[in-house]
Amino acid sequence: xxxxxxxxxxxxxxxxxxxxxxxxxxxxxxxxxxxxxxxxxxxxxxxxxxxxxxxxxxxxxxxxxxxxxxxxxxxxxxxxxxxxxxxxxxxxxxxxxxxxxxxxxxxxxxxxxxxxxxxxxxxxxxxxxxxxxxxxxxxxxxxxxxxxxxxxxxxxxxxxxxxxxxxxxxxxxxxxxxxxxxxxxxxxxxxxxxxxxxxxxxxxxxxxxxxxxxxxxxxxxxxxxxxxxxxxxxxxxxxxxxxxxxxxxxxxxxxxxxxxxxxxxxxxxxxxxxxxxxxxxxxxxxxxxxxxxxxxxxxxxxxxxxxxxxxxxxxxxxxxxxxxxxxxxxxxxxxxxxxxxxxxxxxxxxxxxxxxxxxxxxxxxxxxxxxxxxxxxxxxxxxxxxxxxxxxxxxxxxxxxxxxxxxxxxxxxxxxxxxxxxxxxxxxxxxxxxxxxxxxxxxxxxxxxxxxxxxxxxxxxxxxxxxxxxxxxxxxxxxxxxxxxxxxxxxxxxxxxxxxxxxxxxxxxxxxxxxxxxxxxxxxxxxxxxxxxxxxxxxxxxxxxxxxxxxxxxxx
Amino acid sequence: xxxxxxxxxxxxxxxxxxxxxxxxxxxxxxxxxxxxxxxxxxxxxxxxxxxxxxxxxxxxxxxxxxxxxxxxxxxxxxxxxxxxxxxxxxxxxxxxxxxxxxxxxxxxxxxxxxxxxxxxxxxxxxxxxxxxxxxxxxxxxxxxxxxxxxxxxxxxxxxxxxxxxxxxxxxxxxxxxxxxxxxxxxxxxxxxxxxxxxxxxxxxxxxxxxxxxxxxxxxxxxxxxxxxxxxxxxxxxxxxxxxxxxxxxxxxxxxxxxxxxxxxxxxxxxxxx
Numbered sequence: 001x002x003x004x005x006x007x008x009x010x011x012x013x014x015x016x017x018x019x020x021x022x023x024x025x026x027x028x029x030x031x032x033x034x035x036x037x038x039x040x041x042x043x044x045x046x047x048x049x050x051x052x053x054x055x056x057x058x059x060x061x062x063x064x065x066x067x068x069x070x071x072x073x074x075x076x077x078x079x080x081x082x083x084x085x086x087x088x089x090x091x092x093x094x095x096x097x098x099x100x101x102x103x104x105x106x107x108x109x110x111x112x113x114x115x116x117x118x119x120x121x122x123x124x125x126x127x128x129x130x131x132x133x134x135x136x137x138x139x140x141x142x143x144x145x146x147x148x149x150x151x152x153x154x155x156x157x158x159x160x161x162x163x164x165x166x167x168x169x170x171x172x173x174x175x176x177x178x179x180x181x182x183x184x185x186x187x188x189x190x191x192x193x194x195x196x197x198x199x200x201x202x203x204x205x206x207x208x209x210x211x212x213x214x215x216x217x218x219x220x221x222x223x224x225x226x227x228x229x230x231x232x233x234x235x236x237x238x239x240x241x242x243x244x245x246x247x248x249x250x251x252x253x254x255x256x257x258x259x260x261x262x263x264x265x266x267x268x269x270x271x272x273x274x275x276x277x278x279x280x281x282x283x284x285x286x287x288x289x290x291x292x293x294x295x296x297x298x299x300x301x302x303x304x305x306x307x308x309x310x311x312x313x314x315x316x317x318x319x320x321x322x323x324x325x326x327x328x329x330x331x332x333x334x335x336x337x338x339x340x341x342x343x344x345x346x347x348x349x350x351x352x353x354x355x356x357x358x359x360x361x362x363x364x365x366x367x368x369x370x371x372x373x374x375x376x377x378x379x380x381x382x383x384x385x386x387x388x389x390x391x392x393x394x395x396x397x398x399x400x401x402x403x404x405x406x407x408x409x410x411x412x413x414x415x416x417x418x419x420x421x422x423x424x425x426x427x428x429x430x431x432x433x434x435x436x437x438x439x440x441x442x443x444x445x446x447x448x449x450x451x452x453x454x455x456x457x458x459x460x461x462x463x464x465x466x467x468x469x470x471x472x473x474x475x476x477x478x479x480x481x482x483x484x485x486x487x488x489x490x491x492x493x494x495x496x497x498x499x500x501x502x503x504x505x506x507x508x509x510x511x512x513x514x515x516x517x518x519x520x521x522x523x524x525x526x527x528x529x530x531x532x533x534x535x536x537x538x539x540x541x542x543x544x545x546x547x548x549x550x551x552x553x554x555x556x
Numbered sequence: 557x558x559x560x561x562x563x564x565x566x567x568x569x570x571x572x573x574x575x576x577x578x579x580x581x582x583x584x585x586x587x588x589x590x591x592x593x594x595x596x597x598x599x600x601x602x603x604x605x606x607x608x609x610x611x612x613x614x615x616x617x618x619x620x621x622x623x624x625x626x627x628x629x630x631x632x633x634x635x636x637x638x639x640x641x642x643x644x645x646x647x648x649x650x651x652x653x654x655x656x657x658x659x660x661x662x663x664x665x666x667x668x669x670x671x672x673x674x675x676x677x678x679x680x681x682x683x684x685x686x687x688x689x690x691x692x693x694x695x696x697x698x699x700x701x702x703x704x705x706x707x708x709x710x711x712x713x714x715x716x717x718x719x720x721x722x723x724x725x726x727x728x729x730x731x732x733x734x735x736x737x738x739x740x741x742x743x744x745x746x747x748x749x750x751x752x753x754x755x756x757x758x759x760x761x762x763x764x765x766x767x768x769x770x771x772x773x774x775x776x777x778x779x780x781x782x783x784x785x786x787x788x789x790x791x792x793x794x795x796x797x798x799x800x801x802x803x804x805x806x807x808x809x810x811x812x813x814x815x816x817x818x819x820x821x822x823x824x825x826x827x828x829x
Contacts, residue, residue: 417619527622536630
């Protein structure tokens with residue numbers, strides 16, 4: 001029997017060079033000193049968070065700290081110096097120093113045939129503890145993708161930028177919202193940053209009222225500005241008009257942030273229709289504003305018989321109620337909402353009041369089409385796939401493993417190929433929910449909103465900086481099972497790990513060590529997901545369920 | 557990123573095979589007219605084709621290397637296999653050759669071709685039949701699934717006896733249904749798509765129903781549900797087993813054929829040239 005020390009949350013500090021002197025110095029900083037350390041529980045003290053969930057990063061002029069489009073798992077507090085955020089236009093890819101992700105060569109891939117362990121879930125003993133350093137892109141994009149601008153003055157001349165001074169906090173939107181960075185930030189002077197990984201940021205927000213308020217305000221302000229300007233409705237507004245819209249817009253939240261918990265309970269009870277979801281706007285309501293989805297998903301439905309018929313679902317950037325508001329503006333004073341909007345899990349809504357729309361938006365747009373008109377051309381059967389997709393919450397999927405059961409000969413070549421690419425261990429199960437002749441297998445879907453990441457205490461499960469795939473760093477996974485319990489689709493498996501001789505690795509109390517495992521889309525393997533390439537009957541594909549793809553790519 | 561071929565792309569391979577077959581047939585005909593010997597060329601082409609067809613096994617084993625989609629390789633394998641039959645006939649000039657060694661090769665060749673066609677047909681026909689059962693089950697889990705059904709059925713029978721005080725259903729279970737729940741049944745019927753299993757369970761449920769009290773009938777209904785589930789599992793067992801095991805004949809025979817063909821190739825090149 002092999003015995004190792006059970007992994008703990010802070011076995012792998014975010015910054016291995018952080019010292020007690022650094023922590024003491026940080027505690028004197030006004031932003032940290034204002035925190036009430038007594039509000040933190042004994043098992044997660046403020047000093048412990050600073051010691052283990054943060055690190056100090058030195059920057060020089062031109063250093064790029066975050067890049068637009070990257071996925072990041074940390075936020076930054078400027079403790080010395082000043083930085084610039086690029087507002088417009090976007091910096092070219094070459095200037096941002098983007099390079100293709102590391103992939104195995106052909107011979108390295110081939111060597112897996114004889115280098116893979118013969119024992120299931122084998123790890124070197126030291127690997128169980130996580131003594132190796134984090135891989136590229138595993139923790140944050142700052143340390144790992146540090147590139148610098150060759151010509152800072154030229155960038156300042158050619159691009160619209162804004163200054164971020166000492167005390168400014170940035171990057172929290174991407175870190176907490178599991179969304180890509182929305183802007184590039186680079187150092188203008190020599191400086192130091194306190195980089196806070198999202199687990200620490202989450203604790204700050206949870207236990208300190210001041211940080212909670214600050215993060216929320218930043219979060220809402222940045223989200224609003226970005227989302228409004230990305231919408232075609234507001235894209236053409238001049239800055240003054242846009243500011244009027246920003247000032248008038250309201251923020252609302254429906255459902256629970258950890259929606260998977262309530263969803264699992266609802267599903268056990270069979271209560272999965274629109275009538276069981278939090279109502280955002282109901283049929284017959286008087287529309288008082290445009291509802292824009294900032295994050296999450298919402299269902300648009302209309303009453304039919306004894307239930308609700310789903311017309312469509314809305315994701316980030318989509319909006320609801322415009323046809324009724326437009327009709328009211330045109331003088332149809334009796335117009336009320338003819339469809340219902342409900343929250344599919346957790347939804348952030350921006351409500352743009354009707355008077356603002358009437359003044360700044362409606363004069364510049366064509367009459368919007370009615371969603372209800374869609375129903376006239378569609379049979380109930382046509383929408384069955386959508387209903388099922390929402391019932392199973394698959395609208396979250398960007399890479400669902402979709403198997404055509406009318407083609408699949410159940411040969412398991414996909415499973416074997418997956419195992420060959422993962423040290424002999426398949427990372428999915430060829431079983432799952434079925435609709436007609438389609439099966440969504442139990443493989444990670446690399447969700448738009450990966451709730452599996454919410455509770456991870458070490459950040460082992462994270463998005464890759466490039467591509468945004470959800471992957472698990474085996475070195476820093478402590479086997480707590482939070483991600484597996486959080487995944488609404490049961491696509492993360494906890495496995496007992498073994499040494500190369502086949503002995504189960506156990507801690508000092510003789511309890512087996514577990515690790516979370518799941519599909520990583522064959523990250524690093526040449527040629528993309530092995531499962532897709534291995535299917536001899538073209539029965540397997542990775543499917544983005546979002547939006548129109550559902551109808552155009554998934555055969556009916 | 558790999559993409560699926562268009563319909564035109566899918567037709568390209570068969571079209572190419574037809575072109576090769578016609579060209580080779582034309583050459584063989586013309587060579588025969590000119591008193592030449594087309595057998596060497598057709599033999600080389602056939603030998604090359606056979607080696608090429610074996611590469612599909614290699615592609616499957618090398619799934620970690622980006623060698624293109626296995627689906628493309630299978631299409632090449634199928635089209636190449638049909639082309640191989642035509643080239644074989646062009647090469648031998650007859651359906652059945654003379655000479656013991658050649659007959660051995662021909663026998664293996666026909667077996668490999670027939671088993672390949674059989675595999676192709678069942679892999680086209682069975683998947684949708686399995687889909688239509690309304691349940692998916694992994695082949696390796698079938699024994700466990702049957703055991704679960706058997707346990708559930710026995711629980712129903714025991715409960716029926718305890719609650720109603722009658723052993724009619726229990727006796728009938730031991731006489732008939734216990735056999736059915738022991739292992740997969742009606743393999744041949746399920747293999748050809750008949751419904752003998754469903755018919756058998758209906759027949760026996762009807763036979764015993766007339767002797768049951770109204771208190772026992774709900775237990776027979778529960779048992780009927782379990783029997784229906786077992787019928788589905790039997791269908792999966794038969795179809796999945798055939799889809800997996802036809803290769804047990806096709807692949808070893810292919811290997812044996814390759815070995816014989818290599819010897820034939822060496823012998824001809826050593827003594828006939």
